[in-house]
Amino acid sequence: MAAVPDIRKRCIIWLGRPGHHERDVVAAAGWELRVVEDAGGARIGLRGGDLVAALVDLRDADPAWLVTMRELLSRHPDLPLVALTGHRHAGAPAPENCLLELQEPLALEQIQRLQRIVEGDQVPSPGTHGDCLIGASPALLQVRASLNKFAPVELPVLVTGETGTGKELAARALHDLSPRRHGPFVAINCGALPPNLVQAELFGHERGAFTGASGRRIGLFESADGGTVFLDEVGDLPLDAQTNLLRVLQEGTLERIGSRQSIRVDVRVVAATHVDLEDAVAQGRFRQDLFYRLDVLRLHMPPLRDRGDDVELLARHFLAQFREQHRVRARGFDATARRQLHGHRWPGNVRELLNRVRRAAVVCESELIDAASLQLQDATVGESDGLGRLRVHAEREAILTTLRDTGFNVSECARRLRVSRVTVYRLCKKHQLELEALRT
Ligand SMILES: Nc1ncnc2c1ncn2[C@@H]1O[C@H](COP(=O)(O)OP(=O)(O)OP(=O)(O)O)[C@@H](O)[C@H]1O
Numbered sequence: 001m002a003a004v005p006d007i008r009k010r011c012i013i014w015l016g017r018p019g020h021h022e023r024d025v026v027a028a029a030g031w032e033l034r035v036v037e038d039a040g041g042a043r044i045g046l047r048g049g050d051l052v053a054a055l056v057d058l059r060d061a062d063p064a065w066l067v068t069m070r071e072l073l074s075r076h077p078d079l080p081l082v083a084l085t086g087h088r089h090a091g092a093p094a095p096e097n098c099l100l101e102l103q104e105p106l107a108l109e110q111i112q113r114l115q116r117i118v119e120g121d122q123v124p125s126p127g128t129h130g131d132c133l134i135g136a137s138p139a140l141l142q143v144r145a146s147l148n149k150f151a152p153v154e155l156p157v158l159v160t161g162e163t164g165t166g167k168e169l170a171a172r173a174l175h176d177l178s179p180r181r182h183g184p185f186v187a188i189n190c191g192a193l194p195p196n197l198v199q200a201e202l203f204g205h206e207r208g209a210f211t212g213a214s215g216r217r218i219g220l221f222e223s224a225d226g227g228t229v230f231l232d233e234v235g236d237l238p239l240d241a242q243t244n245l246l247r248v249l250q251e252g253t254l255e256r257i258g259s260r261q262s263i264r265v266d267v268r269v270v271a272a273t274h275v276d277l278e279d280a281v282a283q284g285r286f287r288q289d290l291f292y293r294l295d296v297l298r299l300h301m302p303p304l305r306d307r308g309d310d311v312e313l314l315a316r317h318f319l320a321q322f323r324e325q326h327r328v329r330a331r332g333f334d335a336t337a338r339r340q341l342h343g344h345r346w347p348g349n350v351r352e353l354l355n356r357v358r359r360a361a362v363v364c365e366s367e368l369i370d371a372a373s374l375q376l377q378d379a380t381v382g383e384s385d386g387l388g389r390l391r392v393h394a395e396r397e398a399i400l401t402t403l404r405d406t407g408f409n410v411s412e413c414a415r416r417l418r419v420s421r422v423t424v425y426r427l428c429k430k431h432q433l434e435l436e437a438l439r440t
């Protein structure tokens with residue numbers, strides 16, 4: 001799997017004071033950081049072609065940074081603006097024109113989300129008031145109808161579907177269409193968190209609640225007050241956290257770790273899973289009562305192979321999106337490419353299509369992308385079992401080699417392979433690669 005070469009630099013102009021950990025997170029996500037501490041400001045030059053976002057750090061609510069921000073935006077009106085707020089009720093409110101509100105502490109996931117938004121992968125949630133799912137197939141129309149039906153109802157939604165089918169995008173659309181759209185949308189990947197940190201991350205903790213808890217921390221549920229919490233890969237939630245989640249759903253309250261005080265939270269929970277939760281219940285890995293609480297409204301994202309002509313529609317959309325930001329010759333697909341788009345089984349679904357189109361746009365020398373640039377020849381329908389086995393073997397090799405090359409850093413491996421971290425974890429499981437064992 002060749003990665004699309006990184007053509008542009010990514011840079012965050014941070015108006016405020018990032019912490020050490022935040023500097024590390026930004027660097028780990030592959031972004032350059034330019035800190036403007038001196039509010040009132042040095043002139044900030046931007047190199048054309050780079051991906052740049054301005055982040056205004058509102059935790060200290062220093063009004064001088066807001067002035068610098070306005071000045072910066074008046075010179076660069078198209079600069080995407082992001083606000084880093086602490087707890088929703090503390091600090092200054094996020095400015096109206098900000099694309100995304102990130103909550104403290106800044107995590108890798110949030111920067112990746114920022115990247116998706118800045119790269120135009122996903123239409124940002126605030127202000128879109130609608131869904132950004134491309135497609136007109138009967139299967140997608142059904143999804144859209146469910147979204148419209150479910151959005152105004154204050155009940156949990158369980159989003160199911162194979163990898164890359166748009167589960168997260170659908171959850172965001174649900175939020176954008178709901179009366180909570182002006183509240184926060186907080187997404188968390190339950191599978192990507194170390195089990196011992198899950199509780200603290202979700203429900204927060206008091207100072208001194210455990211070794212290393214040097215201050216009080218507000219959990220994601222509290223920071224999503226008035227909005228939606230998206231629990232991605234909910235099947236990976238450890239059992240003790242499942243118990244607390246059940247309480248939030250049943251009673252609308254939580255306790256921070258180290259506190260007995262009940263805190264009322266007003267959140268709507270949308271959960272997603274790619275595993276069969278009924279199976280997980282049968283095996284005792286998932287609480288049955290929690291399953292019934294989450295699975296009130298079910299939204300199934302159909303695989304791309306069941307969406308007919310949407311494949312071509314999506315391919316054109318992704319190419320057009322890519323062309324807006326990159327100078328590439330490709331402006332369409334030739335007949336061979338179109339045939340292959342329709343013939344492929346798309347095991348990685350929409351995400352696979354997106355990455356193949358981007359790669360093809362970069363490598364293709366002519367105006368029309370051909371079959372060869374899509375690299376689908378070895379993966380069309382009707383492949384023999386032998387070929388299938390070969391691909392499984394190649395997949396295992398690809399993941400193992402990349403893991404080794406990155407010192408078993410899952411985020412970096414995901415970045416290089418252009419898949420999500422969840423996919424890396426899933427592939428490790430599928431190919432019986434024990435990360436912990438491999439690391440030692
Ligand atoms: N219908 C669609 N229209 C436009 N873009 C889409 C659509 N569906 C998915 N995408 C894009 O495909 C990519 C994968 O979508 P998303 O992350 O929502 O999938 P997922 O089901 O959550 O994947 P995973 O199971 O790996 O977590 C994203 O870049 C998303 O923006």
Ligand SMILES: [Mg+2]
Nearest residue numbers: 167168232420
């Ligand atoms: Mg997802």
